[in-house]
Amino acid sequence: MELPFIVVDQLTPQQERDWHAYFGTPGADRPRDIEEGIWRRTQESATAPQSGWQPGDARRRMVHYRYRYGLATTTGAPALALRQLYLYHHAAAPAEEIGAHWEAVRAALREGGWKPEGGAWVRGDLHVTPTLHSAPHPEDLRAGRTLPHGYACLDVQVTSSGYVPPPATRRRPWDVLASGVRRKAAPGTFRRIPDLAPLADYLPFQVEIGCGTSWEAGIPALHRLHEVYRVTTREDDAPGTRDFVLRPQNDPLLREILTAPEEKVEECVELYRACFLARPTPALYALKELHDAGLMAGPVITNNFDVLPARVGLRECFMRRYDQTVPDVEFVDGAKALLVVGLHADRRQVAARARERGMQVVHCDPEGFWHDGVFHPYPLEGPQDGDLVCTAPAGEALPDLAQHLLEKIAA
Known part of the structure; x- marks a missing residue:
């Protein structure tokens, strides 16, 4: 595979301007030319419903990707390129499973036409470095973790030619692992509201956005990444x-990536492409x-990497x-109030943290989604005691709120 x-x-000329203005500009709230994701899945009692944990099980899987994009010279206009x-990719499992896994990796390398070179395998501009470990893994030793007797680990690192990941990058998934399993919050006693008009009593307010606003812009939901990186058994939108x-x-x-890297990388860049084109x-x-009317304060606190708030002239605080x-x-x-x-x-x-500051928390989320003509409820996890919840879509609720508040000011 070539890079x-x-x-x-x-x-187009406008797309090239967009790249320089919103994605490739130094000094932004983050390096927007980088896309990064980490998943760590562990087999333990707290994850039993999805991991199939039984006493004595401790399988583990971690995936960390970090891609840098930029403009590439082509015939005619420049291109956005990886x-x-x-x-x-890290796997920990009973030694016999890791042994079979290692053989499968080597078979995929041979099938994909990779050539051994200096302890790595090379195909075009990509290098693969597999490392087999008897348990405990060196990072487990560092953290004081243990794996059951008879376990082993296999690390597989795929890098572009000439790139050596710095220690902080290599350690990042292990730092995420050390943070432990996220405990889901139990919803508190909140009040439902038909629209966002009650925010008129809490001005100015701040805003935090999640992938709902990205989805309205045509960007795939983040569960698409679970499919691409095989985090779960999901293979469709059901x-x-x-x-x-x-x-x-x-x-x-x-x-997938070793036997047909071009095809798999085409999947891997889907989300960044969608963000750029949205x-x-x-x-x-x-x-x-x-914001311009002084009714919303501060930057948009965003969990998205689509840069869409910046593209309407709003600052971002990336989460x-x-x-x-x-x-x-x-916080301002x-x-x-905080509108989520x-x-x-x-x-x-x-x-x-907003509640700790005495801010009213207001949620705007339809609490579900449509699939094959059927609405499937997906209740919010976040609302707590005293919160307000509006189930109108953002594309309706926010323009209505702007009209309501601006008319109220003008009256």
């Missing part, structure tokens, strides 16, 4: 909880109106970070 790998070919690739992929023999990810929605333009368990939030003194839009759970404790 750079074309993601969007022949950019320029740097890093993918790390509703329902899916089991973790933990047994190496049930994990197709490495075989356009701001009525909900985001409404937030811009509210989907892996270097901080609880990322810093830019005097803000009286399209976010199922308070994973980064933004709403919890």
Whole structure:
């Protein structure tokens, strides 16, 4: 496979300007030319419903990817391209399963035409470095963790030629592992409201957005990444909880990328391509109106990497970070409420910290989704005692709120 790998070919002049203005500009709230994701799935009593845990089980799977994008010169107009690739796959399981897993990896390398070179396997601009460990893994030793007797581990690192991941990058999934299993919050006693008009009593307010606003812009829901990286057994948009992929023999990810890297990387860049091509929605333009009128304060606190708030002229405070368990939030003194839009759970404790500041928390989320003409409920996990919940879609609720508040000011 050759890099750079074309993601969007022949950019229009406007797309090239968008890249320089919103994605490739140094000094933003984060390096927006980088896409990164981490999943760690463990087999323990707390995860038994999805991991199939039984006493004595301790299988573990981690996937960490970090891609850097940029412009590439082509005939005619430049292209958006993947320029740097890093993918790390870790599996821990009984030694016989890891042994079979190692043989499957080697078979996939041979089938994919990779050539051994200096302790790695090479195909074009990609290098694969597998490392087999008897338990405990060196990172387990460092953290004081143990695995059952008879377990082993296999690490597989895929990198673009010339890229050496720094120690902080290599350690990142292990730091996430050390943070433990997230405990789901139990909803408190909240009040439902038909629209967001009650925010008129809590001005100015701040806003946190989740993937609901991205979905309205045509960007795939984040569960699509679970399919691409085989985090669970999900393979379509059908509703329902899916089991973790933990047994190496049930994990197709490495075989997919080793036997047909071009095809798999085409899947891996789907989300960044969709983010780049997406356009701001009525909900985001409404937030811009509210901000310009002084009714919304501070940056948009965002869990999304689509850069859509920035593209309507709003600052962003990015939450989907892996270097901080609880990322810093830019709260504004005097803000009286936090409006949480399209976010199922308070994973980064933004709403919890807002409540500690005495802010009213208001949720805007339809609490479900349509599939094959049927609405499937997906109740919010985040609302707590005293919160307000509006189930109107953001694309309706936020423009209505902007109209209501701006008319109220003008009256």
